[in-house]
Amino acid sequence: MANNSSSSTYYVSVEKLQIGLYVFIDLPWFQHPFTLNSFRISNEEQLRTLKSLGESRFRYDPKRSDADPDDPVETPSTEEPKTTESDTPDEDLSPELAARRKRIRALEAHRRRIEEVDKTYLKATGILRNLNRKLMTRGEETLQEMDVLVDHMVTAFLKHPEVTLHVMGEKFSGVESYSHSLNVSVLSMMLSKGLGLSEEQAHSLGVGALLHDIGLAEIPERVLKKRPDEYTKPERDLRAMHCEFGVRLGKKLGLPPGILAIIFQHHEMADGSGYPTGALVDKIAFPARIVSLVNFYDNLCNPTDLAQALTPHEALSFMFGQRRTKFDAAILQQMIRCLGVYPPGSIVSLSNDVVGLVLSVNPTKPLRPWIMAYDAKVPKEEAILLNLEQETELVIAKALRPALLPPAIHAYLSPRQRITYYFDSSVQATQGAK
Template sequence: MADTVTIPIDQVQIGLYVYLDLKWFQHPFAFSHFKVKTEDQLRILRGLGLATVRVDPALSDGPVPTAAPAAAQPVPAAPMSPEARAESPVMAAKREMMERIREQRENAARIEQAFVNTARAIRDIDRNLFSQPAETIRVAGKLIGQITESILSAPELAINLMGDKLGGEEIYVHSLNVTMLSMMIARDIKLPHEVASLLGMGALFHDVGTKNIPDKVLNKLDAYNHAEQALVETHCEGGYEIGRKLGLAAPALAIIRDHHEMFDGSGYPRHLQGEAISILARIVAIANHYDELCNPRNPADSLTPHEALSLMFAKMRSRFDPKLLQVFIRCLGVYPPGTIVQLANGVVGMCVNVNTAKPTRPQVMIYEASVPREEAIVVNLETQPDLNIVKSIRPSQVPKDIYNYLSPRKRVSYYFDAGDPARRSQP
């Protein structure tokens, strides 16, 4: 906690950074500590019935009035009547914020259910691929067509962080993540619908060749030895052959074969370089690598979304198409959903949603001990122009109570809300 001084409520003035020793539901402000900026805020503060407030000199503009003596008991201003408080613009904004949080919570539950349903559909596609190949490819094409239409035609696109409760569908989420992230890039670079659909099919089946690799190798937590690595690398050519027998289109087959090719020629299986790799395979290579950094075979090696993007840009940039990598980072934002962050006012939270058109202003779930987790505050930084993210925080560095409250995901998974932005709530 920052060093604070306690002053009488009647000495509070505009420019002071105050701490309210009240529960979040007991006052009308968005946060329990903030800089006083308006006369209306000042009037509301003095009407809360408090005798004193704590002030942080370091975060205040100008000098702080003399602190209240320990024995002093200032008489608080007469509390505002419930009617006057209800009519206040600050209280109206708080009520509106609470309603938007409620709607956002309902919206998140709807999106999460859609995510689970899609993961289950991919599970069924995977299970039926060889027993009913023609029907399964038809079903997959229909699913990809629906995803493509939804994402490409949406007025705006919001990326949502998904929970961990998948009921056994976790092993299918990698294909779903890669498909969704690839479609995000396709939308930004304005790929035609028919091309994006081919991208989706290739992304969905990009790892189909792993069916030829023993599970004991695929699920090994330690680093592969030379023989194991060589075996795993056969999944690209092996997947190409499986896809060819299934009748997949040539652009989708190229994705399956080349999604591990790197722009600098350091990839496999053919060590292709630059534009010798198809643009669709270059897209999937970025989405695939990002998901593998966030969700590696050994969970102990996982990076936070922020760390994964930073690593790809700072140390792996030569491996990826530079223009497509820039698109990818721009869409996800510097602090992608799933990143634990500290805001400029000292509050800790987790990014849970980002609008790809405004990636620097995500929605952040706030840690507030006085608010039950199931009713957690979600602040939209689009509506808080004076509030910024100052840094990301590794989950291991977060105090246990905050960690348990925010519940950072063991597996980072995204789903896209491509609905009408006027219908989506933006608290």
């Protein structure tokens, strides 16, 4: 084996991969199916998956490997210079054309970022589904992987100046419950910084939100598949017991009290109208108040019966206008700051009669979000993105019901196929809810 100098990097060709090697995957997290970007290969399935990624070689760590490839390649650990595309406009261009090209580049970058977060979300949903399947049989290992998943979610969705999360609103067979848990976890962590939670508290909140519905595993499938308005009273009472069932399962897994409180109280309401105990706000753990609000919001946007779905604009307006007493006031205010007056996913008509989908919020100017505009002359894949903070001559005239859109506009904007949650962590930190 080559010497283990800390100043060297070791590679192994894809053909020489073997069980026991500790490898690194130098690809974006959403471009491979593994929970971690580095791990020790432990079985043939991992080998096959690594070989299917299309890489010719992989970095590996000799010190953490239990095997020794016969063709290691050692290269100096020097940093390669980064190459970036020049942002300097062509001096021969007119100011108008230079400005147009700069705008095109910005829109393309925004679209690429949207695509990347979309892929990351879908991967996280798949990982969460697999983790839930083995939660009760390999509890300790699964909880450790959930911790890693939350860390990845923080990196992918929360720590950048601009974070856009596209959440697929359509119900895909077998993944809807995992999408809901992921939505609630991400949105809860989005609110946490402005509410004064530490990184450790936000991490615990994220894990608790991922597990808040764990007790549904104890409810018969025939009950879970029914629409809420079709429940008999015994079925409604049984489903409501998923909070107690969740705590029982959580104790078996050795979950800490803070996460158990989220599981037990995520349906409690500030005015005492929730369940299982009808606790008032001062008796509800603060993280559970966050999850209760976010859980309520996501259930309005993505209910079991999509015909009953509210737009994000309608959902937030309903919560603030008609259900305000059910939530901690500071948390509700923070959500409004985070999601804006026209929450992402809203369909709006602009002052020039253009119809568009709100993609993301400008937190400092909630009336001037990013809009994906409908234009029959522009292919859907190349839809025009408008930043109303820059398009100062345009304003939002009103919000529209997706069901009332002409079929062509509905298909183009696909309002029920994606909801976007946007968060600007740098702005949030300066706003501070408390």
